[in-house]
Amino acid sequence: MRSLTRGYLTAFATVGPLSFEDVLPRELISLEFARGAPAQDLSRSVRRELYGLPRLPAERPDVEVQAAILREEARALASAAPSLVDPVLDEEGWLVDGYAFVVDERFTREAATPVTPRSSVLLVASQAGG
Secondary structure: OHHHHHHHHHHHHHHOOOOHHHHOOHHHHHHHHHOOOOHHHHOOOEEEEOOHHHHHHHOOOEEEEOOOEHHHHHHHHHHHOHHHEOOOEOOOOOEOOOEEEEEOOEEEOOOOOEOOOOOOEEEEEOOOOO
């Protein structure tokens, strides 16, 4: 047992400086966001690219946002690009029917979905067909 522990510590020590994101599973980090910690304490401002239909009314390729959950992200999008309100976002800053977020390759319309600066977040039109 001692050699296993020593080997683990040696391997861990040789990796170099790590952040908590490198050490903790993403699910544990996301729990902190879901518990309602303030966005300003847990996230940094990040640039999110706009693709397809959402990019047209925004008339810009990307928007800078700071958010810990999707609802905050949607409100930040509405604030940064007011032309998204009505065609893409409602007056309260949430998705109108026909649009969804893709967070880390999963489609969702769940407002409480946690996001981090490392999250891949896309706002897409959820149209059937191809």
